[in-house]
Amino acid sequence: MSRRVITIAELxxxxxxxxxxxxxxxxxxxxxxxxxxxxxxxxxxxxxIVFRPEVEDEVWExxxxxxxESSLExxxxxxxxxxxxxxxxxxxxxxxxxxxxxxxxxxKKDHGPDFLLNNRHLWLRSKxxxxxxxxxxxxxxxxxxxxxxRGYTLIDSPILTPAACEGTSSLxxxxxxxxxxxxxxxxxxxxxxAAAALGKVYCFGPxxxxxxxxxxxxxxxxxxxxxEVAWLRFDGLLDLCEEFLxxxxxxxxxxxxxDLERLERDVSRLEPxxxxxxxxxxxxxxxxxxxxxxxxxxxxxDLGGDDETMLTELYDRPLLITRYPAKVKAFYMQPDPEDPSxxxxxxxLAPEGYGEIIGGSERSDSLEHLERKIAEHxxxxxxxxxxxxxxxxxxxxxSGFGMGIERFVAWICGVPHLRETIxxxxxxxxxxx
RNA sequence: UCCGCAGUAGCUCAAUGGUAGAGCGGGUGGCUGUUAACCACUAGGUUGGGGGUUCAAGUCCCUCCUGCGGAGCCA
Numbered sequence: 001m002s003r004r005v006i007t008i009a010e011l012x013x014x015x016x017x018x019x020x021x022x023x024x025x026x027x028x029x030x031x032x033x034x035x036x037x038x039x040x041x042x043x044x045x046x047x048x049i050v051f052r053p054e055v056e057d058e059v060w061e062x063x064x065x066x067x068x069e070s071s072l073e074x075x076x077x078x079x080x081x082x083x084x085x086x087x088x089x090x091x092x093x094x095x096x097x098x099x100x101x102x103x104x105x106x107x108k109k110d111h112g113p114d115f116l117l118n119n120r121h122l123w124l125r126s127k128x129x130x131x132x133x134x135x136x137x138x139x140x141x142x143x144x145x146x147x148x149x150r151g152y153t154l155i156d157s158p159i160l161t162p163a164a165c166e167g168t169s170s171l172x173x174x175x176x177x178x179x180x181x182x183x184x185x186x187x188x189x190x191x192x193x194a195a196a197a198l199g200k201v202y203c204f205g206p207x208x209x210x211x212x213x214x215x216x217x218x219x220x221x222x223x224x225x226x227x228e229v230a231w232l233r234f235d236g237l238l239d240l241c242e243e244f245l246x247x248x249x250x251x252x253x254x255x256x257x258x259d260l261e262r263l264e265r266d267v268s269r270l271e272p273x274x275x276x277x278x279x280x281x282x283x284x285x286x287x288x289x290x291x292x293x294x295x296x297x298x299x300x301x302d303l304g305g306d307d308e309t310m311l312t313e314l315y316d317r318p319l320l321i322t323r324y325p326a327k328v329k330a331f332y333m334q335p336d337p338e339d340p341s342x343x344x345x346x347x348x349l350a351p352e353g354y355g356e357i358i359g360g361s362e363r364s365d366s367l368e369h370l371e372r373k374i375a376e377h378x379x380x381x382x383x384x385x386x387x388x389x390x391x392x393x394x395x396x397x398x399s400g401f402g403m404g405i406e407r408f409v410a411w412i413c414g415v416p417h418l419r420e421t422i423x424x425x426x427x428x429x430x431x432x433x
Numbered sequence: 434u435c436c437g438c439a440g441u442a443g444c445u446c447a448a449u450g451g452u453a454g455a456g457c458g459g460g461u462g463g464c465u466g467u468u469a470a471c472c473a474c475u476a477g478g479u480u481g482g483g484g485g486u487u488c489a490a491g492u493c494c495c496u497c498c499u500g501c502g503g504a505g506c507c508a
Contacts (some may be wrong), residue, residue, distance in 0.1 A: 031465040031471085051465070068458090083466055103443075107456045108469040110445055114500050168504075186508095211506055214434065224508065305504080347508095356508060404508030429500085 008044030011078055018093065020075040021046065024066075024125070025066050025101075027108070035063045037092075038085075039074060040125075047089040049072055055092060062095045069125070071098040073116055113419070114148075119433045121415045121422055131259035132420055135252065136409045137351060138189075140204070142251035143225050143405075146244060152227060155194040157187030157203045162383050170211045183208035188332075191228035192363060192390050195398050204228040214428055216417040217355055219406060221426035228400035233346040234334070234362040237399035238320055241348050241358055242276045249273045252412055265414040269352065272316040280320040283342065286311060302328040309353045318357070319349045331373035334362040334397075346401070354411035360401025367370055367391040 005020045023041030030036070033052035038045055050063040066072065080087060105119050106126065111328035116123045123129055147154070160174070160181045172183040187203035192203045205224045211218060232240065249270055251259075260267055281289070290297050293310050297303065303311075303321070312319050323336050326343040327345040348358035364370050367388060374384055409421040419425040424433065 018489060029467050030464085031467055031472055034465050034467075036467055036470090040469085047468085081466090083468085085468065103459060105443075105458095107444060107458050112445070112500085115444070183465075207508080209507070213504095213506065214501090215503065218507075222508065302506090402508065407508055419495090420474085 008039070008041050008046045010048065011044070014078050015080055015088065016078060018075065018077050019090075020073060021090070022073045023071070025068055025070045025072065027068065027345060028066055030064075037063065037066060037074070039072070039090075042130075045085065047084045047086075048076065048092050048122045049089055050092045051096070058152065059092065059095045062097050063092070065100055066097060067101050067194075068104040069101040069122075071101070072096060073098065073380045087324070088161060113417075117419060117425065117427075118432070124315050127262060129420070131262040131420075132409070132413055132415065133423060134259050135256045135263075135413055136421060138252055138255045139248065139409055139412065140223075142248045142255075143204065145251070146226060146247055147200075147225075150200065151196075151377065152200040152202045153198045155187070155191055155198070155203050156205065157190040158209075159184050159206070170209045172208045172210045172228065185209055186224070187226050188228065188400060188402065189384075190389050191400060192398065194395065195228040195230045196390055196396065199230045200227070201229075210350050212428055216419075218427075219422065219425055221419050222418070222422065223405040224402050225405065226400060226402040228398060230396055230398045232362075232399040233397055234322075234399060235399065237360055237362060238280065238322065238346055240399075241320065241346065241401060242318075245278075245348070245358075246274050246276055247410070248408075256412075260413065261298060263415070265412070269316075269414075270412065273318060274353070275317070275337060278318050278320055278348075279315045280322060282312070282322055283324050284308065286321050289314075298305070300325050300327070303347075308349050308355050310349050312349045313352060315351060317351060319351075321347050321349065329361070331377045331379065332361075332363055332370065334364045335369070344399075348401075348403075350407070350411040352411065352414075354407060357407045357411065358401050360399065362397065362399040363396045365391060365397055369393070402425065 004017070004390040006014060006020065008021060008023070021041055023039045025037055026040040026045060027038040028036060035050040037048040037050065039048050049419065050059065054059050055129040058062055073096040074090065074092055076090040076092040079091055081089050086269065104122070106122050113368060122266065125134065134250060160176065161184050162181065171185065174181050177430075184207055186207055187205065189205055191201055202225060205223065206221055207224045208221055211325055229240070253259070253270060253274070257267070258384045266389070284299070286303070287297055287299050290303075290307050290310060290312070293348060295307050295310060297307055302324070323342045324347070326335060326341055329343045329345045333345050339405060344362040346360050347356050347357070349355060350357045364373070370388060374381055406421040408414075410418055415421060419427065
């Protein structure tokens with residue numbers, strides 16, 4: 001007897017052959033002397049047929065004890081059959097149960113978010129979560145390819161840091177051999193010196209924000225990709241944002257069509273993003289348009305969530321909003337030479353109400369300006385001395401942005417809440433599993 | 434932190450202030466082609482905790498806890 005072990009992904013190449021597959025029971029049905037076992041192995045789903053008159057008693061005895069998510073090794077002949085999901089099924093000749101699982105918590109009907117998140121480690125076994133994790137994986141792959149293919153060097157920035165990048169209220173604090181350390185909120189400050197060393201750099205890793213946010217658009221631990229480019233000015237940064245988004249979306253649409261279909265994502269809504277240019281609104285234009293639309297925003301304020309949604313509904317692709325008031329933005333941003341009360345900052349808002357996915361800016365290249373800003377923001381000067389060295393030793397124009405992976409994936413997949421876009425979400429009241 | 438909503442079987446939800454139910458899941462039985470199979474039977478409850486109003490509370494009131502949605506802040 002053949003003992004060739006394959007995955008379900010390789011099944012169609014083995015029609016008519018006897019093969020072995022290892023996996024878990026996704027579902028089972030019985031019909032008299034027939035048992036249908038839907039096996040999943042992480043690569044696909046396969047209907048296995050056990051027909052009592054045609055198998056050894058031992059095989060039948062095993063088949064009837066199988067429960068949802070029991071682990072097993074099944075051997076049989078691959079046969080094409082119109083009645084089988086996927087067109088192929090396995091006529092079982094041998095069956096080895098590795099473990100019979102007790103009642104599996106996640107059933108066929110709907111569950112609530114609290115229950116699912118408490119069982120996240122088991123929830124990952126469902127089809128929808130497979131699709132989301134694969135899209136996330138492809139997104140990260142496409143992002144790395146984008147930067148690696150353009151000569152960027154990956155710089156892994158530290159997780160444990162001595163001070164804040166943007167305000168201390170949202171930092172996770174931890175004890176570090178008698179000192180206080182904070183979990184990183186951004187790799188940017190570490191990337192700027194690296195850009196002076198290597199020209200084009202990026203980092204890609206987890207970041208931590210202890211914000212007491214309880215919305216669908218926030219996690220306390222999320223992944224961010226941040227490029228930083230020497231000699232890149234603001235206008236070039238805007239082009240980079242567009243080039244980056246359009247190319248990554250193209251790649252993901254190519255590689256994830258099946259998963260997006262499973263997620264019932266209307267991919268025609270994503271097509272416009274593959275084409276440049278994107279609409280760009282100066283902050284002042286954006287405010288004027290919002291007032292026209294009925295918002296109560298006043299010039300000088302940051303945009304609220306409703307404001308962002310109102311604006312993005314006007315366009316079919318991401319929207320760039322530029323030159324925000326300097327006072328609502330971080331200390332390290334370059335002032336607009338035409339109006340120093342504004343910063344050379346850009347937010348990229350995703351369509352369909354998914355909100356801000358990218359925040360970027362040209363960085364201040366003036367030592368004097370940064371010293372003043374650090375004082376204004378009441379940041380601990382000593383902690384930034386090393387950062388200021390970037391302006392002491394060969395200051396240079398440079399720009400960069402950060403993109404939150406989960407928000408991007410949520411938008412691509414059309415899921416409403418970030419909690420499904422990361423394998424193990426960390427939320428304000430959730431550290432388990 | 435603030436505003437709003439919710440908490441009933443393992444899960445998802447019903448139940449005019451008047452005997453706590455259904456579907457799914459579990460168990461038993463039936464069926465040779467099921468597609469979240471179907472059919473029959475069956476087990477399963479301190480209605481989130483505490484206090485109060487009432488002849489009577491899952492239901493009304495107070496309080497605490499937990500979750501969900503949103504605001505602010507951000508990616």
